[in-house]
Amino acid sequence: MGATGANRGQPAIMDAKTRWGRFRRSEAASGLLLISPTALYALLMLAVPLAAILLYSVLTDGYLTVEWTPTLANYAEAWGDPLYRQVMLRSLFVSATVTLVTVLLAYPVAYYVSFHVSPSRKSLWLFLITIPFWTSYLIRVFLWKVILGFNGVVNSSLMTLGIIDEPLTFILYNVNAVVITLAHAYAPFAILPIFVALEKIDRSLLEASQDLGESRLLTFWRVTLPLSMPGVVAAVLIVFIPTIGDYVTPQLVGGPEGRMISNAIQLQYLRLDNYPLGSALAVSAMAIVTAVSLVFLFLNRRFLRVRQQ
Amino acid sequence: MKPIIQIRDVHKYYGDYHALRGINVDIGEGEFFSLLGPSGCGKTTLLRTIAGFEDLSQGTIHIDGRLMEGVPPNKRPTNMVFQSYAIFPHLTVAENVGFGLRRDPRTPAQKAAAVEEALEMVGLKGYGGRAAHALSGGQRQRVALARALILKPRVLLLDEPLSALDKKLREQMQSELRRLQRQVGITFILVTHDQEEALIMSDRIAVMFEGQIAQLAPPQELYRRPVTRQVAEFIGVMNFLPASVATVNGARIDVEVAGLGTVELAAEQCPGGARSGKGSVGFRPETLTILFEGETPRGRVAEGTVEEVTYYGDMTYYGVVPDGVDVPLTISMRNLVGRRVLERGERTRVAWDPAALVLFC
Numbered sequence: 001m002g003a004t005g006a007n008r009g010q011p012a013i014m015d016a017k018t019r020w021g022r023f024r025r026s027e028a029a030s031g032l033l034l035i036s037p038t039a040l041y042a043l044l045m046l047a048v049p050l051a052a053i054l055l056y057s058v059l060t061d062g063y064l065t066v067e068w069t070p071t072l073a074n075y076a077e078a079w080g081d082p083l084y085r086q087v088m089l090r091s092l093f094v095s096a097t098v099t100l101v102t103v104l105l106a107y108p109v110a111y112y113v114s115f116h117v118s119p120s121r122k123s124l125w126l127f128l129i130t131i132p133f134w135t136s137y138l139i140r141v142f143l144w145k146v147i148l149g150f151n152g153v154v155n156s157s158l159m160t161l162g163i164i165d166e167p168l169t170f171i172l173y174n175v176n177a178v179v180i181t182l183a184h185a186y187a188p189f190a191i192l193p194i195f196v197a198l199e200k201i202d203r204s205l206l207e208a209s210q211d212l213g214e215s216r217l218l219t220f221w222r223v224t225l226p227l228s229m230p231g232v233v234a235a236v237l238i239v240f241i242p243t244i245g246d247y248v249t250p251q252l253v254g255g256p257e258g259r260m261i262s263n264a265i266q267l268q269y270l271r272l273d274n275y276p277l278g279s280a281l282a283v284s285a286m287a288i289v290t291a292v293s294l295v296f297l298f299l300n301r302r303f304l305r306v307r308q309q
Numbered sequence: 310m311k312p313i314i315q316i317r318d319v320h321k322y323y324g325d326y327h328a329l330r331g332i333n334v335d336i337g338e339g340e341f342f343s344l345l346g347p348s349g350c351g352k353t354t355l356l357r358t359i360a361g362f363e364d365l366s367q368g369t370i371h372i373d374g375r376l377m378e379g380v381p382p383n384k385r386p387t388n389m390v391f392q393s394y395a396i397f398p399h400l401t402v403a404e405n406v407g408f409g410l411r412r413d414p415r416t417p418a419q420k421a422a423a424v425e426e427a428l429e430m431v432g433l434k435g436y437g438g439r440a441a442h443a444l445s446g447g448q449r450q451r452v453a454l455a456r457a458l459i460l461k462p463r464v465l466l467l468d469e470p471l472s473a474l475d476k477k478l479r480e481q482m483q484s485e486l487r488r489l490q491r492q493v494g495i496t497f498i499l500v501t502h503d504q505e506e507a508l509i510m511s512d513r514i515a516v517m518f519e520g521q522i523a524q525l526a527p528p529q530e531l532y533r534r535p536v537t538r539q540v541a542e543f544i545g546v547m548n549f550l551p552a553s554v555a556t557v558n559g560a561r562i563d564v565e566v567a568g569l570g571t572v573e574l575a576a577e578q579c580p581g582g583a584r585s586g587k588g589s590v591g592f593r594p595e596t597l598t599i600l601f602e603g604e605t606p607r608g609r610v611a612e613g614t615v616e617e618v619t620y621y622g623d624m625t626y627y628g629v630v631p632d633g634v635d636v637p638l639t640i641s642m643r644n645l646v647g648r649r650v651l652e653r654g655e656r657t658r659v660a661w662d663p664a665a666l667v668l669f670c
Binding site: 202204209210211212214218222 | 360362381382383387388389391392393395397398399408409411412456457460
């Protein structure tokens with residue numbers, strides 16, 4: 001947006017003064033003025049670092065320095081090394097699983113609030129759903145550590161009840177722990193867009209379906225679900241995009257086998273001081289997220305077109 | 310008349326609110342039946358109990374001889390045209406119309422032919438491939454009609470289907486609905502708050518107030534012989550004058566009407582039942598006639614002053630205050646060739662016929 005502002009301004013300066021004057025008084029100018037603090041902030045905090053990473057990713061790594069020799073070797077390593085490929089695939093897998101679990105669990109909650117909670121109570125329910133946000137993300141992840149740990153809540157409860165003899169070890173410091181923690185953290189993000197999509201459904205459509213001979217279940221399948229798909233797609237995007245790059249959760253509860261792409265990037269940057277390779281990994285991860293997101297955005301466009309009444 | 314729907318002693322409560330207060334009605338096979346009343350009178354609630362969207366607090370509904378208690382909407386031989394039309398926005402016109410055919414044993418090709426036939430019946434031939442959200446209000450309504458009629462229900466329920474259309478389109482759809490009903494020969498039950506619409510379209514009309522049926526009659530009877538003042542006020546325009554019933558003598562009722570003198574009415578002019586005491590008489594604007602210069606009266610004559618003149622082109626509505634009365638009477642006169650329009654303040658003679666009066670006690 002900052003770039004657009006610069007482009008708009010330039011021809012006006014080069015051209016006649018009257019045109020510049022007209023531009024200054026126009027609505028476009030006041031609009032640009034209004035967004036300029038945000039645009040500048042975004043430019044400095046997002047565009048510049050992004051450009052720096054892109055630049056680093058095609059430079060050569062020297063010992064503790066970066067050499068100004070352009071190369072694609074970093075990308076070759078990022079995509080070719082089985083270690084990084086495995087980490088990337090694991091990130092995709094974890095993120096996809098988290099998205100699936102979160103959306104599947106969020107849908108019934110959103111459905112319940114939208115269809116079975118009386119209108120006067122709905123805002124209270126939404127408020128309660130956002131309660132996890134009252135605590136910092138870091139603390140929530142730590143709490144999961146307490147719950148899932150060797151002597152944690154789950155294990156000690158199960159042992160006291162006599163269901164297991166020794167603590168379960170597959171619930172902490174691995175992929176499962178990452179999935180459980182992330183699914184919990186992102187649940188409200190998935191519930192809200194689905195809830196909004198369900199709220200927008202005209203209830204007489206559901207009655208019409210029943211009137212035309214369909215049971216409640218088939219009415220859900222043929223009417224409610226298709227009409228709530230924009231919300232589901234939004235939920236998928238909102239959960240998928242941040243979880244694939246999540247750093248804190250795999251770091252704290254993932255253990256060595258739960259490590260994800262952001263942990264690998266952190267390792268390159270801060271431990272091994274290999275900025276170019278770290279940047280190439282980061283750019284690759286972004287490219288993959290972008291590709292997946294575009295697929296879903298395209299899907300959403302299809303569903304959204306339907307809703308324009 | 311063979312009844313297709315039998316409604317017996319139906320009550321519906323929403324918490325403390327008594328929405329339906331003892332409805333009893335038989336609706337005949339092939340009848341165009343209207344539920345008419347102001348908003349909140351319970352007409353839509355009654356329709357929804359027939360469709361199965363509301364359960365009854367008390368009473369029974371039989372459709373086609375079958376008790377409907379516990380039968381969900383998808384298992385009832387009724388289909389509904391919703392007020393909002395409830396067209397599925399994610400489907401095409403053809404998919405909307407064919408929505409209820411999923412379990413139909415016919416082949417896909419036969420079903421497609423049935424959909425096309427239904428669309429043709431409502432005047433939307435060739436619209437099948439369109440997206441439903443791109444339709445106009447009138448077209449949506451036709452799709453809703455086709456979608457319901459394709460299932461060949463025993464009863465078609467229409468919940469204020471014309472209220473969202475503009476006047477021209479509404480009039481067109483009124484005659485079209487009537488034509489469709491004759492064509493398919495099934496029972497139509499129409500919910501409306503528009504008395505004119507009910508009069509135009511129905512074989513019989515149930516006028517509802519506050520959860521009860523005030524009168525159930527064919528349009529002509531409803532208009533000519535309303536049983537209560539409330540019904541008379543709701544259907545068309547009616548003039549009222551205070552009256553007192555002197556004697557009720559079998560088929561003859563002697564009534565003293567303010568400003569008009571003593572009249573003798575027949576028993577059927579008091580459809581709500583007669584008893585001596587205070588009451589009122591009502592008469593329609595078209596039963597009064599203004600006598601222009603040189604015209605000889607038929608019936609009785611009153612004199613009065615023109616207080617209001619409303620010119621409609623084909624008609625003129627006068628407000629005339631008869632001598633000895635303080636309320637203006639509305640009189641409608643056709644603007645025939647050579648007939649002048651009176652002006653405010655003019656004196657005039659008004660001819661009236663005691664046989665046109667309706668007595669409310």
